[in-house]
Amino acid sequence: MKPIRYLSETTGFRIRAISLIAFILLALAACTVMPPPTQAGGPANAVTIKNFAFTPPIITVQAGTLVIWSNNDGVQHTVTGTGAEVFDSGHVMPNGGFGHTFNAVGNFPYQCNIHTGMHGNVIVTP
Numbered sequence: 001m002k003p004i005r006y007l008s009e010t011t012g013f014r015i016r017a018i019s020l021i022a023f024i025l026l027a028l029a030a031c032t033v034m035p036p037p038t039q040a041g042g043p044a045n046a047v048t049i050k051n052f053a054f055t056p057p058i059i060t061v062q063a064g065t066l067v068i069w070s071n072n073d074g075v076q077h078t079v080t081g082t083g084a085e086v087f088d089s090g091h092v093m094p095n096g097g098f099g100h101t102f103n104a105v106g107n108f109p110y111q112c113n114i115h116t117g118m119h120g121n122v123i124v125t126p
């Protein structure tokens with residue numbers, strides 16, 4: 001009888017030990033801070049100017065949104081509306097930026113006045 005009792009106590013100890021380890025692992029997992037999901041291409045209101053291109057070339061925002069262009073090229077560019085919305089950054093220096101708030105709903109093309117092959121489009125939704 002004594003050996004059986006000994007085995008029983010050993011098994012009970014193992015189960016308690018495994019439960020404790022499992023509890024600690026779960027607690028650690030719960031405490032792990034997950035990084036927030038990141039959007040590819042940065043914030044939804046940001047346009048990057050790089051390699052003589054606006055990226056993304058088409059951006060869709062809600063009315064009232066400030067759209068921000070950042071010039072990551074080594075040369076100057078402009079952000080100049082060519083449609084109904086009148087906006088013009090003037091010359092944006094390398095590492096400089098420009099912002100414009102779009103309040104009207106519509107489709108607003110723009111270009112770089114220095115390199116007129118550079119085109120972009122801002123679509124503004126209600």
Ligand SMILES: [Cu+2]
Binds near residue numbers: 052076077078113
């Ligand atoms: Cu340009």
